[in-house]
Amino acid sequence: MSLEDVNKETLFGYYRILELADEKGVYSGNLLGGLGADVVKIEPPGGDKTRSWPPFLRDEVHPEKSLYFLNFNTNKRGITLNLEHEDGREIFKQLVKTADAVVETFPAGYMESLGLDYPVLKEINPGLVMCSITPFGQTGPYRNYKACDLVNMAMGGFMQICGEADEPPVRLGGEQSFIAGSYWAAAAIAMALFYRETSGKGQYIDISIQEASIPFLQDKLVHQHWALAKINLGRYGNWSPAIMPWGGFPCKDGWVFIGVVTPKEWDDFSQWVYDWGGDKEMLNAMYKGGTYARASYVDILGRLITEFTKRYTKEELFTGGQKRGIVVLPVYTAEDIANCSQLESQQFFIEADHPVAGRLKYPRGPFYCDDAPWKLRRPAPLLGEHNEEIYCQELDISKEELALLRGGGII
Amino acid sequence: MTQGIFEGIRVFEVGLYIATPLPGRILASQGAEVIRAVTTKAVDASWYGGPQPIGSVVPDLEAGKRHIALNMRHPEGQRVAKELIKKSDVFITNLTGEALGRFDLSPEAVRAVKPDIIMLWQPGFEVHGPYKDYKAFGGMLVSLVGLAEVTGFSDGAPMASGTAFCDYHSAVYAVLLITGALQRHRRTGKGTFIQLPLYEAGVPCLGVNVLDYFANHRIAHRMGNRHPLASPHGAYPCQGDDRWCVIACFTDKDWRGFCDAIGNPEWTRDSRFHTLADRIKNADDLDLLVAEWTRQQKAEEVMELMQRIEVPAGYVFKGEDLVENVHLRERNYWQETMYPVLPFGPDAGYAGPMSTFPIPMKFSETPSQFGSTGRIPEDNDYVYGELLKMPPEEIRKLTDEGVFV
Numbered sequence: 044m045s046l047e048d049v050n051k052e053t054l055f056g057y058y059r060i061l062e063l064a065d066e067k068g069v070y071s072g073n074l075l076g077g078l079g080a081d082v083v084k085i086e087p088p089g090g091d092k093t094r095s096w097p098p099f100l101r102d103e104v105h106p107e108k109s110l111y112f113l114n115f116n117t118n119k120r121g122i123t124l125n126l127e128h129e130d131g132r133e134i135f136k137q138l139v140k141t142a143d144a145v146v147e148t149f150p151a152g153y154m155e156s157l158g159l160d161y162p163v164l165k166e167i168n169p170g171l172v173m174c175s176i177t178p179f180g181q182t183g184p185y186r187n188y189k190a191c192d193l194v195n196m197a198m199g200g201f202m203q204i205c206g207e208a209d210e211p212p213v214r215l216g217g218e219q220s221f222i223a224g225s226y227w228a229a230a231a232i233a234m235a236l237f238y239r240e241t242s243g244k245g246q247y248i249d250i251s252i253q254e255a256s257i258p259f260l261q262d263k264l265v266h267q268h269w270a271l272a273k274i275n276l277g278r279y280g281n282w283s284p285a286i287m288p289w290g291g292f293p294c295k296d297g298w299v300f301i302g303v304v305t306p307k308e309w310d311d312f313s314q315w316v317y318d319w320g321g322d323k324e325m326l327n328a329m330y331k332g333g334t335y336a337r338a339s340y341v342d343i344l345g346r347l348i349t350e351f352t353k354r355y356t357k358e359e360l361f362t363g364g365q366k367r368g369i370v371v372l373p374v375y376t377a378e379d380i381a382n383c384s385q386l387e388s389q390q391f392f393i394e395a396d397h398p399v400a401g402r403l404k405y406p407r408g409p410f411y412c413d414d415a416p417w418k419l420r421r422p423a424p425l426l427g428e429h430n431e432e433i434y435c436q437e438l439d440i441s442k443e444e445l446a447l448l449r450g451g452g453i454i
Numbered sequence: 455m456t457q458g459i460f461e462g463i464r465v466f467e468v469g470l471y472i473a474t475p476l477p478g479r480i481l482a483s484q485g486a487e488v489i490r491a492v493t494t495k496a497v498d499a500s501w502y503g504g505p506q507p508i509g510s511v512v513p514d515l516e517a518g519k520r521h522i523a524l525n526m527r528h529p530e531g532q533r534v535a536k537e538l539i540k541k542s543d544v545f546i547t548n549l550t551g552e553a554l555g556r557f558d559l560s561p562e563a564v565r566a567v568k569p570d571i572i573m574l575w576q577p578g579f580e581v582h583g584p585y586k587d588y589k590a591f592g593g594m595l596v597s598l599v600g601l602a603e604v605t606g607f608s609d610g611a612p613m614a615s616g617t618a619f620c621d622y623h624s625a626v627y628a629v630l631l632i633t634g635a636l637q638r639h640r641r642t643g644k645g646t647f648i649q650l651p652l653y654e655a656g657v658p659c660l661g662v663n664v665l666d667y668f669a670n671h672r673i674a675h676r677m678g679n680r681h682p683l684a685s686p687h688g689a690y691p692c693q694g695d696d697r698w699c700v701i702a703c704f705t706d707k708d709w710r711g712f713c714d715a716i717g718n719p720e721w722t723r724d725s726r727f728h729t730l731a732d733r734i735k736n737a738d739d740l741d742l743l744v745a746e747w748t749r750q751q752k753a754e755e756v757m758e759l760m761q762r763i764e765v766p767a768g769y770v771f772k773g774e775d776l777v778e779n780v781h782l783r784e785r786n787y788w789q790e791t792m793y794p795v796l797p798f799g800p801d802a803g804y805a806g807p808m809s810t811f812p813i814p815m816k817f818s819e820t821p822s823q824f825g826s827t828g829r830i831p832e833d834n835d836y837v838y839g840e841l842l843k844m845p846p847e848e849i850r851k852l853t854d855e856g857v858f859v
Contacts, residue, residue, distance in 0.1 A: 054638055055634055057637070070658075078630075078631075101669070101670060113665065114661045114665045183781045183784045183785045184780055185781040190766055191684070191704070193689075194700055194766050194768035197770045198769070198771050200773075202689065206613060210610070211678075213607060213613060213678055213689070215604075215605050215615075216604025216674070222658070226623065226627065227815055230480075234459045234629070237633050238819070238820055244819055246818045247817075248817055249816040249818075254787060254812075257787075258811060259617055260617055262618050265773045266776050266777050267510075269776070273774075280613075281613060281614065291612055297603075298603075298612050299597070300594045300614065370594065372595070374602045375599070376600065376673045376674075376675075377674055378667050380667075385580060385583045385584050385585040386657065392668075404665070404668045405665065409623075409627060409650065409655045410627060410648055410649060415646060
């Protein structure tokens, strides 16, 4: 298949992206790479710090066995480069000449201190798109604040509304703020490249993870409650204070979420509970009606429904409820997702062989596009795996020179 | 005014809630002409007011778009929809497959009308497979994608926040994919059909945990605000009502900085907290001691104190902080839009300025634009008259017959 054909079959196969990103931006390169872009991950000679992040394959601490690194760095080639060294910076500038975009997650001001900020890179490549992802953006009083996902989730407003009413605020599991920052960055890079096609101009994009996280709150209308009525929304746990059932219920092997809103849904739901051995009280006419009809009965109905759900498994409740047109959703664990019949039927997880980690399964992009499908072209790169391919074949650095650069800690 | 990235691109948007209108808004903020079609025959009143007691979601999502009323239950409405598709570059929708069939807007029908269209469809759940006919509420999908299991305290219930989490992910993926498809069209002249099931948009969020299961058969569970590589790491109570700071010490440097910041009390030298491994092991004791100190502090001051010594720390933002915080203000985060008169709901009758969500992508050449939020059907004359060149009598007739309503 010619390169031309490959490009036609992907959405971003025309582009080369240089990725200088840690956990704050790895997913952006992962997305663009899965959609066809040639993503070159540039790590310091000692390797990206996330190579030392758990979990590890078989708990073996090894830079090629970090499941964190393996998950987020598929579809990328990998080279090493020391930007702290002047020779390293000169090599980076060579790479920028043929790149379409650079995505970086260094602290605000760091690239400038190296003489590698956007005004400099723009001189080298006027069409370059440069995207910086930081916890609080490039400007503002917090721009140099130290952060992590916990801090992002707190200052993005999410923790305020997540948790039980009488308990501390809690963050989402799984470092979600980094996912948000990264996908906004990927979309922004795509948009800027699209703009460049007709305007000829590159541009600089400033992504703040705090700003990227705040939209998670949009439909809770948190800012409107303050702006219009000076109310601070808080936490109320899993159950709605006025809609029953609406929230999580413990079951035999875990939890399920149930949502019943319309009068018909309640009729079907209460009948189901009764049919499956629940209390006849569920059929009492006083509970019938739509969304808020059961607001005064949250406690008693909560108890009756919990008695019912505790007798069945997640899957039994999930399929039993859904077959009756009731919204029942199991609280899936990683194991459930790995074994999920729906995801398996849609080939969501794709197998790939990694030279050290062996055969593992990775998620595809969350969409279907027969015209230009997501492709898993390669697993995460070994440290410096593509040094020769890129430095020798593209930058005309000889193998001897490469060895010298390695020895000098520049590559 | 700089030209937007999507200047000259026309988008036909038919969808409710967030998953479809939000990408429409992002495209509009970059100059796309987004024609949003709704019908007063099937308005979801709750979206204009309630279930929240205050405010409404829709105005934010409508900013910068053209608004038309179009009843596609009527065969003439379907005909007009097809005319609009012929004139559009992108068609985005989250109608169900059944509705698309009823309105004759299935992918096959749309492609027949305009073979090079870019169509992006966001089915709520799945189109194929065992979940094909299942239902979900957006705010609950976090349970199915594995997020609820890992959110909350270890001795407590799995948590969801009650927001339409997967919708927000789906919206940004939609913009990414539409942009790619527009690029592809520019280069090859070909259309693209993309399906973005809402449920799947959330699955990548737990990628590492699922890989851990594949590799090690290990199942991740809730751990509150703890972290396997840091301690202290959590939310700590501060002075005031429901006020919390967050502090995270990943390295020995962070820990020493933290101890200095709180005045090096005796307990910080306890052998239980000597190394990171010790601190993680004794996190329960450590958290109690940290909280004893934070309870006497103001949350914002804890953040400032810690940040001076470069220890990762912040505080939990309430609504008032989001609106009034100095950093967000200096970044010009909230933008202003004009709310039209809300037709119903608790704020019915409110009209005037309202802060609205910006697009969190700051472009140097093409800053996002924020139009006012329009009213349905204020752009009927423009879209049907100017764009589709219908004479005024025909527009009046179709309005009277219940098509443009």
